[in-house]
Amino acid sequence: KNQVEQSPQSLIILEGKNCTLQCNYTVSPFSNLRWYKQDTGRGPVSLTIMTFSENTKSNGRYTATLDADTKQSSLHITASQLSDSASYICVVIDRGSTLGRLYFGRGTQLTVWP
Amino acid sequence: EADIYQTPRYLVIGTGKKITLECSQTMGHDKMYWYQQDPGMELHLIHYSYGVNSTEKGDLSSESTVSRIRTEHFPLTLESARPSHTSQYLCASSELMGYKGETQYFGPGTRLLVL
Numbered sequence: 001k002n003q004v005e006q007s008p009q010s011l012i013i014l015e016g017k018n019c020t021l022q023c024n025y026t027v028s029p030f031s032n033l034r035w036y037k038q039d040t041g042r043g044p045v046s047l048t049i050m051t052f053s054e055n056t057k058s059n060g061r062y063t064a065t066l067d068a069d070t071k072q073s074s075l076h077i078t079a080s081q082l083s084d085s086a087s088y089i090c091v092v093i094d095r096g097s098t099l100g101r102l103y104f105g106r107g108t109q110l111t112v113w114p
Numbered sequence: 115e116a117d118i119y120q121t122p123r124y125l126v127i128g129t130g131k132k133i134t135l136e137c138s139q140t141m142g143h144d145k146m147y148w149y150q151q152d153p154g155m156e157l158h159l160i161h162y163s164y165g166v167n168s169t170e171k172g173d174l175s176s177e178s179t180v181s182r183i184r185t186e187h188f189p190l191t192l193e194s195a196r197p198s199h200t201s202q203y204l205c206a207s208s209e210l211m212g213y214k215g216e217t218q219y220f221g222p223g224t225r226l227l228v229l
Contacts, residue, residue, distance in 0.1 A: 043220025
């Protein structure tokens with residue numbers, strides 16, 4: 001069964017600190033993996049997109065890594081800010097159909113305290 | 115900022131009422147989607163469309179219906195709302211499928227409460 005598991009479920013850190021969010025997936029065949037940021041009451045916004053050949057991709061203070069062999073991805077946030085408080089969702093797309101089905105994780109709820 | 119809009123943002127209605135959730139995008143995207151998301155849970159695809167006059171049901175069974183008469187407009191309708199329909203509904207759009215680089219752009223969502 002294709003699944004996307006994220007950990008931790010929730011995380012509280014102090015402003016200025018770094019953190020790493022994890023995503024493990026069993027989706028196969030794999031096409032690409034995305035990290036989305038979802039603010040409370042808003043729709044998700046794409047942070048990074050990674051294909052199987054890409055190991056690392058950065059977007060400002062966000063750095064995503066991908067190990068397609070172990071089917072693991074991480075999102076590292078550097079020097080956290082209060083505005084980073086949100087849910088971070090890992091999404092994996094398969095290439096087994098023309099639709100390119102999306103598999104969503106439940107997200108990690110990050111809270112940054114001053 | 116994505117040019118995809120949803121109205122209303124919040125809706126509280128009584129059981130049995132008919133409602134339509136609006137979704138519009140100005141990016142000219144062919145593909146549009148409706149997702150349902152409960153608090154702390156993953157998004158579930160309930161409907162999608164490849165283009166005008168194309169609609170398909172998603173993975174999660176839903177009593178709602180959709181229509182795609184215009185490229186930019188993808189409304190979702192519940193003929194008779196029930197408390198079990200209480201949820202957040204997210205609309206998204208994307209360009210035609212490719213295996214690399216396609217991004218879904220999400221609207222702000224509609225939070226529905228059925229009493």
